[in-house]
Amino acid sequence: MLLWIAFSLMTGAAILAVLWPLRSVAAGVPAAASAAEADLAVYRDQLAEIERDREAGLIGAAEGEAARTEVARRILRASAEAEQQKAASKGADTRRRAAAIIALIGVPAMAGGLYLFLGSPLYPPQPLAQRLEARPDQTDIAILIRKVETHLEANPNDGRGYEVVAPIYSRLGRLDDAARAWSNAIRLLGSNATRQTGLGEALTTQAGGVVTAEAKAAFQAALAADAKDPKARYFLGLAAEQDGKPAEAGRIWGALAADSPPDAPWLGLVRESMARVGAAPAPAGAVAGAPGPNAADVAAAESLTPEQRSQMVRGMVERLETRLAEDGNDIEGWLRLMRAWNVLGEAEKAKAAAGEARAHFAKDEGALGRIDALARELGLGS
Structure with a gap:
């Protein structure tokens, strides 16, 4: 019921919007016609007055005739204007009637047709919660x-x-x-x-991209929960850069790049950031074909018996250790050796490998940063 009342009110408002301007148009035409009629009445009075003055001898015959001619000309002009106004009034009446018919019949019919086509009175209310x-x-x-x-x-x-x-x-x-x-x-x-x-x-x-103190605390808390979280490590490097510590930022990002797989989606951003602070680029993940155990090797060893697994992994670690003793300039090899001893539960050997690695790269600040970062991650101390 309320819906139909609303529709009726809207329809009435639409009809009123159409008819209201016609009211002023209709009032204007009769007003113009009445003005022309009033002019004719004045001119007729002037003719009668001229005739009385002529009979009373107040004006001469020639003057009276001239005045009558001028007034007659005005009467003709006013009569023509009156006829035009009547014709205009008749046309305006016709248009008004047509507009009124359209407003009274066409608007409701059109609105009803559109509603029947686009809507339905049978639909119940649909509040947001119900939807x-x-x-x-x-x-x-x-x-x-x-x-x-x-x-x-x-x-x-x-x-x-x-x-x-x-x-x-x-x-x-x-x-x-x-x-x-x-x-x-x-x-x-x-x-x-x-x-x-x-x-x-x-x-x-x-x-606006600034790692605030509160944001830095959040990233540090994330790293405390997961030491390998790449997002937290990246933003902590960014915080170091913004604090005016580019070397520290480079060390953090270098360690992140070293620990990231080659197809990591964040690796490109990390390398760009390293270049920005002047840090040497570091390859991500293990080098393909390089000797020594990596995470995949250790995972594959889990399918073997404990004895087989221990023999295989230790053999790989020992071969890597032998190679590094001959050529200790492979930073990736040292990092893998530290991880391998840590996986095998040999914390002391992992710590010793870290010490040897530091000795080999004593003058390489970037390499030392990666070694120290991994040592902290593995809990090996300084």
């Missing part, structure tokens, strides 16, 4: 976000909800909301690398 419930697979990002926000308003301690919506806020540029959501997720669910790097990245982007 969200009826369409859980809705792909409209705004509706999805609103659904999560409504849920969080009712359940403010749902950390998982904050964790879900936080990266969406970041992609939409809602950085204040993203940082707040990550903070709530950390508060409710605890700290981990993903949440801390999300918070740090949101704060950094919010600051």
Whole structure:
């Protein structure tokens, strides 16, 4: 019922919008015609007055005739104008009637036809909440976000909800909301690398690319949870660069490049950053075909018996160690040796390999930075 009342009011408003200008047009035409009629009446009075003055001898016959001629000319002109105004009034009346018919019949008919074609009075109301419930697979990002926000308003301690919506806020540029959501997720669910790097990245982007103290603390917390987190390591290198410590930034990025697989998506950015601070480029991951165990070799050894696995891995480590004793200029080999001894549980041998590596690269600041970074990562100390 309310729908039809609304439709009636809108239709009435549309008709009024059409008819109201016609009112002023209709009033203007009779006014012009009445003015012409008034002029004719004045001119007729002037003729009668001229005739009375002539009979009374107030004006001469020649003067009276001239005055009558002038007034007669004016009467003819006023009569012509009156006829034109009447014709115009008749045409305006016709157009007014046509416009009124269109407004009274055409507008409602057109509106009703469009509604029957595009809509239906049988559709029930569809509030946003009901639409969200009826369409859980809705792909409209705004509706999805609103659904999560409504849920969080009712359940403010749902950390998982904050964790879900936080990266969406970041992609939409809602950085204040993203940082707040990550903070709530950390508060409710605890700290981990993903949440801390999300918070740090949101704060950094919010600051225009500057790693603020709060963002740096978040990245350090992420690294404490996962020492290999590439995003946290990159941004900590960026923080060092922004603090005026290019050598430290180069060491951090060099270690990250060394630990990254060759197809890592972030490797190009890391190498560009290293070039920016003047650090020597470092190859990523293990060198193909290089002797010595790498992570893949150790993983493959897990399919063997304990005795076979120990024999295979130790043989590879010993061959690498022998080669490095002959040619100790292979920084990648030393890093692999340190990792291999650490995987085998030989912390002392891994620490000794780190010491030998430092001796070989005592004058190479970049190599020393990579060795120290790996030693800290493996818990070998300085």
